[in-house]
Amino acid sequence: MADIRPSASIEAVESGLAAQGYIASRQIATAVYLAQQIEKPILVEGPAGVGKTELAKAIAAWRGMKMIRLQCYEGLDEAKALYEWKYAKQLLYTQILKDKLGEVLGGAPTLEAALNQLHDFGDVFFSKEFVEPRPLLQALEQPAGCVLLIDEIDKSDAEFESLLLEILSDFQVTIPELGTVVAVAPPTVILTSNSERDLGDALKRRCLHLHIGFPEQKLEERIVESRVPGISQTLRRQMVSFIHEVRTLDLKKLPSVSETIDWARVLVLLQAPELGHEMVKDTLNVLLKYEADIEATMPQVSTFIAKASRQNVFG
Amino acid sequence: MRENLHRFFRAARGAGVRLSPAESIDAMRAVSKVGFTDRTILRDTFLLTLAKTQDEKKALGDCFDLFFDQPEPQSPPEDGKPNEQDAQGSNAASDSPGETSGGDEQAEGLGQLAQMLLAQDRNQLSAAIANAASAASLSDIRYFTQRGIFSGRILDQMGIQRLRDDLDNLAATNPALAERLTTALDGLRGTVRDTVSQALMLYGREEAENLRNEILRNAPLSRIEPRQVEQMRHLIRQIARRLRERYSKPRKRQRRGHLDVRRTIRRNAAWGGVPFLTAWKRRHRDKPKIVALCDVSGSVARVSDFFLLLIHSLHEVVDDVRSFAFSGHLIEVSDILESKSPEEAMAEIMSKVGFGSSDYGSSLADFEDEWMSAITPQTTVIVLGDARSNNLDPRADIVRRIAERSKRLVWLNPEGRMAWGWGDSEMPRYSTFCTVVRQCATAKQLERAVSDIVASYQ
Numbered sequence: 001m002a003d004i005r006p007s008a009s010i011e012a013v014e015s016g017l018a019a020q021g022y023i024a025s026r027q028i029a030t031a032v033y034l035a036q037q038i039e040k041p042i043l044v045e046g047p048a049g050v051g052k053t054e055l056a057k058a059i060a061a062w063r064g065m066k067m068i069r070l071q072c073y074e075g076l077d078e079a080k081a082l083y084e085w086k087y088a089k090q091l092l093y094t095q096i097l098k099d100k101l102g103e104v105l106g107g108a109p110t111l112e113a114a115l116n117q118l119h120d121f122g123d124v125f126f127s128k129e130f131v132e133p134r135p136l137l138q139a140l141e142q143p144a145g146c147v148l149l150i151d152e153i154d155k156s157d158a159e160f161e162s163l164l165l166e167i168l169s170d171f172q173v174t175i176p177e178l179g180t181v182v183a184v185a186p187p188t189v190i191l192t193s194n195s196e197r198d199l200g201d202a203l204k205r206r207c208l209h210l211h212i213g214f215p216e217q218k219l220e221e222r223i224v225e226s227r228v229p230g231i232s233q234t235l236r237r238q239m240v241s242f243i244h245e246v247r248t249l250d251l252k253k254l255p256s257v258s259e260t261i262d263w264a265r266v267l268v269l270l271q272a273p274e275l276g277h278e279m280v281k282d283t284l285n286v287l288l289k290y291e292a293d294i295e296a297t298m299p300q301v302s303t304f305i306a307k308a309s310r311q312n313v314f315g
Numbered sequence: 316m317r318e319n320l321h322r323f324f325r326a327a328r329g330a331g332v333r334l335s336p337a338e339s340i341d342a343m344r345a346v347s348k349v350g351f352t353d354r355t356i357l358r359d360t361f362l363l364t365l366a367k368t369q370d371e372k373k374a375l376g377d378c379f380d381l382f383f384d385q386p387e388p389q390s391p392p393e394d395g396k397p398n399e400q401d402a403q404g405s406n407a408a409s410d411s412p413g414e415t416s417g418g419d420e421q422a423e424g425l426g427q428l429a430q431m432l433l434a435q436d437r438n439q440l441s442a443a444i445a446n447a448a449s450a451a452s453l454s455d456i457r458y459f460t461q462r463g464i465f466s467g468r469i470l471d472q473m474g475i476q477r478l479r480d481d482l483d484n485l486a487a488t489n490p491a492l493a494e495r496l497t498t499a500l501d502g503l504r505g506t507v508r509d510t511v512s513q514a515l516m517l518y519g520r521e522e523a524e525n526l527r528n529e530i531l532r533n534a535p536l537s538r539i540e541p542r543q544v545e546q547m548r549h550l551i552r553q554i555a556r557r558l559r560e561r562y563s564k565p566r567k568r569q570r571r572g573h574l575d576v577r578r579t580i581r582r583n584a585a586w587g588g589v590p591f592l593t594a595w596k597r598r599h600r601d602k603p604k605i606v607a608l609c610d611v612s613g614s615v616a617r618v619s620d621f622f623l624l625l626i627h628s629l630h631e632v633v634d635d636v637r638s639f640a641f642s643g644h645l646i647e648v649s650d651i652l653e654s655k656s657p658e659e660a661m662a663e664i665m666s667k668v669g670f671g672s673s674d675y676g677s678s679l680a681d682f683e684d685e686w687m688s689a690i691t692p693q694t695t696v697i698v699l700g701d702a703r704s705n706n707l708d709p710r711a712d713i714v715r716r717i718a719e720r721s722k723r724l725v726w727l728n729p730e731g732r733m734a735w736g737w738g739d740s741e742m743p744r745y746s747t748f749c750t751v752v753r754q755c756a757t758a759k760q761l762e763r764a765v766s767d768i769v770a771s772y773q
Contacts, residue, residue: 006348006349006350006352006353006356007352007353007356010356026355026356026359027359027362027363030349030356030359030360030363031359031363033349034345034348034349034360034363034364037345037348038341038344038345038348040341045369087591087593088591091589091591201333201367204367205335205337205338205367208363208364209363209364209366209367209368209372210363211369211372
């Protein structure tokens with residue numbers, strides 16, 4: 001225990017992700033480090049747009065691995081997530097091989113002998129050639145390992161969760177006709193969830209649970225800096241503190257990091273030198289996605305701008 | 316250190332974080348990777364591996380701070396009372412063996428505890444308290460009533476008996492020293508009490524909360540004291556959340572394994588009936604449809620609050636709920652309940668129809684006139700009320716018609732069965748038409764009733 005320097009390795013993760021344009025908080029970096037060390041999936045929860053999916057992309061880019069993404073939705077089943085028999089191909093092959101089969105079985109005097117001969121061929125039509133691998137199976141078959149992103153797991157059914165358990169804990173799947181497929185190199189698994197429904201305990205138990213909330217002001221400024229390089233420091237600071245003020249309101253959908261970045265891009269495009277009253281009012285629809293939210297924020301805009309610029313002077 | 320980790324896991328369970336052995340093993344593995352050197356990393360590691368929800372993360376974070384946050388023992392002590400010392404810091408204390416410098420020549424021949432107290436050695440004292448605490452298995456503490464017992468046990472372990480003998484002897488020979496020792500002993504008592512209180516906070520919280528919830532759950536809603544109302548609301552909200560989690564699963568599901576022959580043949584007609592595309596049988600479930608009628612008159616005023624709260628939560632669980640409130644007449648309150656927070660909605664409903672004297676007959680007539688069409692053969696009708704109609708015409712015929720139109724008619728009555736039919740209660744007349752009649756006076760009964768209703772649609 002004495003020879004490891006965890007803080008150094010965690011910093012390495014942090015800087016590695018930063019090189020890919022993903023500014024991670026200490027907790028995120030710790031999670032990524034631990035996931036690699038004890039080979040566990042990370043379950044990332046948090047509001048929409050705080051960079052849950054981005055995290056997986058950044059890890060894949062940083063480690064130079066392929067990213068395989070499985071988007072979950074209601075009604076997703078193993079045929080679409082895990083593997084499927086190429087049914088049409090099987091049918092086609094039986095049609096083509098019909099004559100061949102006749103030849104093979106032609107010599108058999110009785111039905112029983114024919115059956116026995118058929119058994120000798122084994123399960124020709126249930127072999128690897130006829131399996132169509134879907135994202136989960138693909139992830140296990142990557143020789144160099146990969147980042148498997150299971151996006152919005154909360155959208156899928158509870159049954160699908162149970163299907164994932166085997167993969168998450170042992171990195172293997174069992175296909176009844178073929179046997180168990182074990183991962184060549186254990187993939188780094190990231191699951192994301194918007195907490196639309198509560199996930200089962202069994203699934204949660206197998207994962208490291210990471211909650212990404214809205215970042216602190218300093219961190220968010222760094223994120224904007226890395227994502228929108230053209231923005232001036234004054235404007236950056238003002239807009240981030242403005243957004244932090246907006247987040248204190250009781251809104252239907254709070255602006256998250258992705259909205260901050262979008263807004264920063266818009267402001268740069270419009271060549272705003274600093275946060276102005278009119279400018280904010282015109283571009284508020286980038287930040288807020290509901291009419292009611294915009295109406296609720298409108299009267300507060302001047303106060304927030306004043307606060308933001310004051311903070312800029314003193315902070 | 317492993318011992319400490321185990322104690323921390325127990326404390327975490329006490330803080331309401333559900334930990335399975337598998338999770339603690341994971342946490343151990345993770346900790347062995349990150350080590351103990353950096354405390355923020357250690358904290359993050361625990362939060363990542365042990366806590367599984369946002370609430371749990373907060374609880375665990377607080378627990379971590381309480382558990383590992385020890386004021387470093389200060390030496391030399393300025394005053395004789397080591398009272399802010401806590402015993403949980405055994406690891407810090409036992410690492411640095413205190414120096415028994417004696418100090419007083421009169422201390423010769425005294426017991427170990429007395430010497431320690433006179434020497435004012437905080438490190439040694441807190442280590443001794445920690446040892447005594449673990450010998451008295453302090454982490455088993457569950458209820459606040461056990462505080463006395465555990466304090467006594469710890470003091471016994473530390474050798475208070477010997478100290479008393481010493482005190483008796485000294486009182487005769489050296490009164491000044493005896494007085495110093497008495498003050499020090501008071502300080503020690505205080506420290507031990509604090510230690511036990513902290514342990515109670517760490518290990519006993521969950522039990523105490525469970526006990527309180529259990530009592531509340533079975534308490535009659537009508538006789539709840541004002542100070543408990545807030546807790547009760549909290550409990551009902553918990554119940555509602557549980558119901559929602561259990562029943563808000565998607566309703567449509569494909570069933571693989573049962574081939575729908577008819578649809579398969581039709582779908583593959585283009586290929587001459589060769590089944591390229593398969594169709595599987597699906598199971599349909601009825602969507603819950605609920606019509607709730609809630610009595611808010613003066614006679615049930617104390618429970619109607621909770622009824623409305625529960626209906627409010629029903630609106631969150633089930634899509635198709637229409638709710639009505641009545642006392643003298645009946646109005647629809649679905650919109651109010653759907654758009655406002657529970658407290659606001661309840662205040663508004665009460666100001667519109669609340670606290671009148673109830674007239675079931677005319678309220679039912681109102682319902683039949685305007686909203687009878689809301690009831691379909693899939694609807695469950697829930698009536699929450701005591702069926703006390705002030706001797707006015709009960710209009711049981713309308714209840715019969717409601718029962719005939721609906722899938723089920725459930726009547727939840729806050730009064731006990733004994734009271735039904737006495738005085739102006741019309742319950743027996745109504746109950747002949749109801750599918751289910753239940754007494755519903757406690758939060759537990761309320762939960763059961765609603766859970767049964769929603770479950771019948773699964």
